Amino acid sequence: MKTTLDQIVVEARELFRERGYAGASMQDLAERVGLKKASLYTRFPSKEALVEPVLALTLEETFADLDDDANDWLGSYEAVLKRIAAALTDRARCVGLHLAYGVQADAPDALSAVRKYFAALRDGLAAILKHPLSTKRATTVATDALVRLEGATLWTVIANDPQPMQRALKALIAEARALNASP
Amino acid sequence: MKTTLDQIVVEARELFRERGYAGASMQDLAERVGLKKASLYTRFPSKEALVEPVLALTLEETFADLDDDANDWLGSYEAVLKRIAAALTDRARCVGLHLAYGVQADAPDALSAVRKYFAALRDGLAAILKHPLSTKRATTVATDALVRLEGATLWTVIANDPQPMQRALKALIAEARALNASP
DNA sequence: TGAAAATACTACCTACCGGTCGTTATTATG
DNA sequence: CATAATAACGACCGGTAGGTAGTATTTTCA
Numbered sequence: 001m002k003t004t005l006d007q008i009v010v011e012a013r014e015l016f017r018e019r020g021y022a023g024a025s026m027q028d029l030a031e032r033v034g035l036k037k038a039s040l041y042t043r044f045p046s047k048e049a050l051v052e053p054v055l056a057l058t059l060e061e062t063f064a065d066l067d068d069d070a071n072d073w074l075g076s077y078e079a080v081l082k083r084i085a086a087a088l089t090d091r092a093r094c095v096g097l098h099l100a101y102g103v104q105a106d107a108p109d110a111l112s113a114v115r116k117y118f119a120a121l122r123d124g125l126a127a128i129l130k131h132p133l134s135t136k137r138a139t140t141v142a143t144d145a146l147v148r149l150e151g152a153t154l155w156t157v158i159a160n161d162p163q164p165m166q167r168a169l170k171a172l173i174a175e176a177r178a179l180n181a182s183p
Numbered sequence: 184m185k186t187t188l189d190q191i192v193v194e195a196r197e198l199f200r201e202r203g204y205a206g207a208s209m210q211d212l213a214e215r216v217g218l219k220k221a222s223l224y225t226r227f228p229s230k231e232a233l234v235e236p237v238l239a240l241t242l243e244e245t246f247a248d249l250d251d252d253a254n255d256w257l258g259s260y261e262a263v264l265k266r267i268a269a270a271l272t273d274r275a276r277c278v279g280l281h282l283a284y285g286v287q288a289d290a291p292d293a294l295s296a297v298r299k300y301f302a303a304l305r306d307g308l309a310a311i312l313k314h315p316l317s318t319k320r321a322t323t324v325a326t327d328a329l330v331r332l333e334g335a336t337l338w339t340v341i342a343n344d345p346q347p348m349q350r351a352l353k354a355l356i357a358e359a360r361a362l363n364a365s366p
Numbered sequence: 367t368g369a370a371a372a373t374a375c376t377a378c379c380t381a382c383c384g385g386t387c388g389t390t391a392t393t394a395t396g
Numbered sequence: 397c398a399t400a401a402t403a404a405c406g407a408c409c410g411g412t413a414g415g416t417a418g419t420a421t422t423t424t425c426a
Contacts, residue, residue, distance in 0.1 A: 151334020
């Protein structure tokens with residue numbers, strides 16, 4: 001009857017995504033994974049400790065199976081952007097954004113996990129953009145791309161409307177293609 | 184010793200902004216306004232009922248003192264965008280976004296208040312953009328502008344970095360100016 | 367000024383929160 | 397197969413959540 005850590009992390013992510021950090025309860029999580037609440041504490045020392053693995057999993061999924069082919073940076077970039085956009089669209093909300101807004105100073109480990117997560121996302125995108133751009137410019141463009149996609153989740157959340165996300169994605173890809181022409 | 188409704192709404196907004204819907208407590212709110220918790224309930228029937236006036240106030244501030252001058256739609260548009268960006272930057276978070284993510288189906292009145300708030304924001308921007316654009320296109324452009332600014336709050340929250348917001352603002356204004364040249 | 371209405375208070379309710387206790391059942395390893 | 401480690405459990409802790417009852421105080425207005 002051993003429940004895997006992954007199951008717990010996946011369900012915790014879903015819960016954080018739906019209800020945010022404050023709104024998610026260990027009781028709810030226990031029920032989702034078919035355990036009693038006390039049993040969760042044999043796996044994770046606290047609610048706060050769930051945040052890091054939740055975001056690590058998400059980050060891993062985002063950059064899985066990406067070959068850093070210098071000759072096809074544009075393909076890699078498009079692929080990652082599409083992957084991020086797809087994840088944000090089909091779950092409506094972004095776990096990371098929900099946690100970024102919801103995690104407070106009284107959960108310092110969670111706070112630093114959130115910061116590391118977004119820094120890693122940005123750096124992952126920037127690494128691809130370093131092929132046509134300077135390091136500094138790559139970071140800027142990556143940051144702007146990321147916040148643009150994240151912002152579009154507002155409309156998926158309140159109106160269940162994926163179109164702003166699609167338009168943002170299209171615009172970002174067009175900008176990247178333009179970089180290829182004039183660096 | 185009468186506390187004004189406005190004081191309560193302003194403090195509630197601050198609390199929702201900082202902690203989100205689930206994370207904000209009536210006890211905290213009471214302390215902020217210098218009342219006992221029970222006294223809040225003589226003014227508002229529930230926590231949920233705070234959401235609508237909080238967003239109404241924010242909306243009102245956003246569009247205050249704007250003359251809809253057809254000859255200077257660009258000036259009005261820039262002014263509103265700057266106002267939104269400034270509010271998002273100096274409070275780091277956006278109340279509306281925090282509530283959009285945090286309000287759940289079990290708070291239906293709050294949910295519809297959030298939806299109305301963002302629809303009104305979009306419509307307010309779209310009304311200005313109807314001068315150079317078709318109704319349909321104005322709505323699209325307004326929506327995209329809004330989500331772009333909102334997305335930039337991610338970086339103000341996690342890194343206390345206002346630059347993505349400034350860049351988004353600049354880009355949006357540039358796009359609007361381009362509209363003026365080629366409609 | 368006096369009474370109605372609005373506001374505030376103390377005290378309390380039930381439900382749930384994150385987390386811990388001591389104990390039992392399961393699993394891995396020698 | 398024994399044993400140690402891991403994982404699961406029921407019961408419980410103090411604290412706090414949203415909200416209410418009943419009462420006292422203040423404000424409003426005729």
